[in-house]
Amino acid sequence: MPRITRPLSPTEIKAAKPKEKEYTLCDGAGLELVIKPNGSKLWRLRYYRPLTKQRNMISFGSWPEMSLADAREKRSEAKTLLQQNIDPQHHRDEQASAALSLSEHTFEAVAKRWFDVKRSSVTPAYAEDLWRSLEMYLFPEIGTVPVMEIKAQRAIKIIEPIAAAGKLETVRRLTQRVNEIMTFAVNSGLIDANPCSGISKVFQRPAKQHMPRLCS
Structure with a gap:
């Protein structure tokens, strides 16, 4: 049977302390929080690219600037793109390029x-x-x-x-x-x-x- 990941809680995230090496807390469906040795906590999503099926990661920002609810919303948006065979990282890069072009x-x-x-x-x-x-x-x-x-x-x-x-x-x-x-x-x-x-x-x-x- 596949391992069931227990969703994270705000209390658990706040209480997570840095260790000598970085480690991750998983929220499920590819979303995880990376705890760095310097104490920073970074959201990222693991997924498979829709065309090549290669594993990839996309970062969502740091906690607490990006809350658990916000990170889950980002995950949901990325999953929606993947259902349409759109790579969320490529999509974000294209949006950033378009914004830069406008400015x-x-x-x-x-x-x-x-x-x-x-x-x-x-x-x-x-x-x-x-x-x-x-x-x-x-x-x-x-x-x-x-x-x-x-x-x-x-x-x-x-x-x-x-x-x-x-x-x-x-x-x-x-x-x-x-x-x-x-x-x-x-x-x-x-x-x-x-x-x-x-x-x-x-x-x-x-x-x-x-x-x-x-x-x-």
């Missing part, structure tokens, strides 16, 4: 990388004007927004007051720059498609300036 790849951060490439092909005066327009109109509104969360409607809403003020040339330049930055994000592998590619069509185009005709 690092903001619109302003991506715009800076785009600008580093762009300014090599324009005059210093044009580059200065370009960056100033981003700082004035776009960064205050969406500079800290992850680039993958920027949609056409949001960009249009920022530019609409500028169009209403009759600054149509500024509107033209801003829509062009937003489009280029978002295309840069696509080409950098940060987003799958540019949702702002057609925003210029929402606004009236500035009238073309014709050169005066010279009389002979």
Whole structure:
């Protein structure tokens, strides 16, 4: 008969003292508490990877920051993933990577990388004007927004007051720059498609300036 593991109790966990070597207290279904020689108590789950069937461990944090109830909840979540043939460790790594991507790849951060490439092909005066327009109109509104969360409607809403003020040339330049930055994000592998590619069509185009005709 398989050995029946008696669930842990908060009192038992609190009373566990460090020994010369680390040891474990088992709560069942793979969940265990590791007691380190320095006195720290760490939760971990033993499981089999769904595809390779190899044994693996995933850590859940330390006690008492993570309580027994919280550790059991984490175990339940991991078991649910395993039932779907999802490795809980891979799932957690992917979530952490996605969170890091959100914090690092903001619109302003991506715009800076785009600008580093762009300014090599324009005059210093044009580059200065370009960056100033981003700082004035776009960064205050969406500079800290992850680039993958920027949609056409949001960009249009920022530019609409500028169009209403009759600054149509500024509107033209801003829509062009937003489009280029978002295309840069696509080409950098940060987003799958540019949702702002057609925003210029929402606004009236500035009238073309014709050169005066010279009389002979």
